[in-house]
Amino acid sequence: MKKTFFLSLLLLNSIFPAAPTKILNGIEYLPLAGITAQLNGRCWRIAVNGNATRFVTILPPPADSSSRLNQGSLEYTFIPDSNFVIHNSRKLKLPLPAIVDSGELYLPAVVAAALFPELDVPVLSTIETDRRGDTLILRLLLNPLQPRNSPLIFFSQKNSTLEYRLILGCRMDSVFIQQLRLLSLTSSSLLNGIKPDSGTVGTSLIFTFRQPVSEKIAPLANGLELHLTPLPKRRVNRILLDPGHGGKDPGAVGRIGTQEKEIVLDIAHRVGEQLKNQGFEVYFTRDCDQYVSLAERAEKAVKTGSQIFVSIHANWSENRSASGLETYFLSEAKTDWERAVATRENEVFEREIANPFISKNDPVSLILADLAQHEFLYESSILALRIQEAGLNLVRTQDRGVRQANFYVLRNIFMPAVLVECGFLSNRREEQTLRKPEYRAKLARAIAAGIVSFAREYELRLNGNH
Numbered sequence: 159m160k161k162t163f164f165l166s167l168l169l170l171n172s173i174f175p176a177a178p179t180k181i182l183n184g185i186e187y188l189p190l191a192g193i194t195a196q197l198n199g200r201c202w203r204i205a206v207n208g209n210a211t212r213f214v215t216i217l218p219p220p221a222d223s224s225s226r227l228n229q230g231s232l233e234y235t236f237i238p239d240s241n242f243v244i245h246n247s248r249k250l251k252l253p254l255p256a257i258v259d260s261g262e263l264y265l266p267a268v269v270a271a272a273l274f275p276e277l278d279v280p281v282l283s284t285i286e287t288d289r290r291g292d293t294l295i296l297r298l299l300l301n302p303l304q305p306r307n308s309p310l311i312f313f314s315q316k317n318s319t320l321e322y323r324l325i326l327g328c329r330m331d332s333v334f335i336q337q338l339r340l341l342s343l344t345s346s347s348l349l350n351g352i353k354p355d356s357g358t359v360g361t362s363l364i365f366t367f368r369q370p371v372s373e374k375i376a377p378l379a380n381g382l383e384l385h386l387t388p389l390p391k392r393r394v395n396r397i398l399l400d401p402g403h404g405g406k407d408p409g410a411v412g413r414i415g416t417q418e419k420e421i422v423l424d425i426a427h428r429v430g431e432q433l434k435n436q437g438f439e440v441y442f443t444r445d446c447d448q449y450v451s452l453a454e455r456a457e458k459a460v461k462t463g464s465q466i467f468v469s470i471h472a473n474w475s476e477n478r479s480a481s482g483l484e485t486y487f488l489s490e491a492k493t494d495w496e497r498a499v500a501t502r503e504n505e506v507f508e509r510e511i512a513n514p515f516i517s518k519n520d521p522v523s524l525i526l527a528d529l530a531q532h533e534f535l536y537e538s539s540i541l542a543l544r545i546q547e548a549g550l551n552l553v554r555t556q557d558r559g560v561r562q563a564n565f566y567v568l569r570n571i572f573m574p575a576v577l578v579e580c581g582f583l584s585n586r587r588e589e590q591t592l593r594k595p596e597y598r599a600k601l602a603r604a605i606a607a608g609i610v611s612f613a614r615e616y617e618l619r620l621n622g623n624h
């Protein structure tokens with residue numbers, strides 16, 4: 159069957175009176191047809207099968223066209239819900255997309271103000287700073303001579319804990335920009351600087367801070383006021399140690415019968431001692447020979463308010479010569495070996511995986527758990543690296559590296575979390591070594607040193623230092 163397409167071109171501003179402005183999610187939108195009419199231009203809607211695909215505005219050439227790079231009339235093509243506009247065949251990025259409502263295209267006022275300099279929009283002309291306690295107050299004020307015909311709309315975004323972006327529905331005059339530069343040079347202990355964002359079309363400011371802040375934005379009659387308060391310093395001092403297995407689950411068993419659950423409980427206790435001596439609060443998922451379910455381990459993480467999770471295990475391999483230390487963080491296994499280790503360590507939890515939240519074969523739930531942990535993925539990989547490094551510095555052992563695999567015990571733990579495989583019980587020599595208390599003490603010092611070194615740098619990162 160043949161499909162019929164029909165293309166319609168509709169001259170908007172000759173038919174409709176300009177639509178009123180709209181406020182959506184605190185953002186002011188102006189109708190493109192209205193803007194075009196104010197600037198004596200023409201605005202077209204191009205639709206295929208009745209659905210608007212593009213809106214084109216053609217404006218008359220500015221009176222002083224020598225000041226423009228583009229001679230002749232000005233053409234703007236908007237695509238609904240897109241962050242781009244095509245202006246005289248150049249693609250420009252917008253801070254917020256244009257939207258369509260009842261067949262009309264609406265532009266965020268910020269976008270309109272930036273794209274159409276002739277448009278009557280408020281102009282920021284003054285910046286004032288003030289201090290109340292440790293709160294820094296910035297007042298961005300409008301040109302008092304200019305009548306305000308559009309509210310100063312704003313929209314803010316956190317780029318990171320140290321960077322904050324403010325999008326304004328107004329333009330900045332050159333005096334304002336000079337004041338901004340001056341303030342950036344002489345900025346406070348809280349503020350590193352402020353600069354206009356040159357990446358996008360529109361009036362937006364990038365604030366860079368020395369430490370994370372909380373912000374409050376209050377509109378004023380002639381502008382807006384920003385209250386920036388430093389957030390209290392965050393400490394990293396609560397560690398949850400998770401000795402693997404326990405109770406009915408012995409874990410790996412060595413050639414002369416050494417049980418993983420015993421070895422790792424002893425190592426975990428020693429790591430705990432080391433950490434306590436250095437002022438850390440230490441919690442254990444188990445401190446005796448008992449079976450602890452996955453859910454209980456995760457619950458402990460929440461209840462104790464722990465900030466770092468380290469699961470301690472001993473390894474096993476068919477290959478009896480395999481030996482050494484490896485540290486894992488949660489991610490999809492990349493190698494057969496990583497998959498094999500995860501399969502073995504996950505085995506006892508298989509039955510618990512009936513829990514839909516951590517369903518074993520459901521890729522979606524795996525992805526969800528991964529996403530939740532994803533925030534900590536980078537930190538987890540650094541924690542693994544620090545433990546591995548300290549292990550190699552303090553203990554004579556084979557470096558099997560930092561690895562990644564899908565360990566159930568690391569999923570649903572929403573903090574930097576790793577699993578340390580201390581050595582191989584399947585290796586006759588390593589089994590003997592692991593049985594020696596002095597060796598376990600050394601291993602524990604190494605793991606603790608890795609945790610401490612990570613905790614210090616993690617704390618700096620949380621407080622905005624790099």
Ligand SMILES: [Zn+2]
Binds near residue numbers: 409410470503
């Ligand atoms: Zn294990």
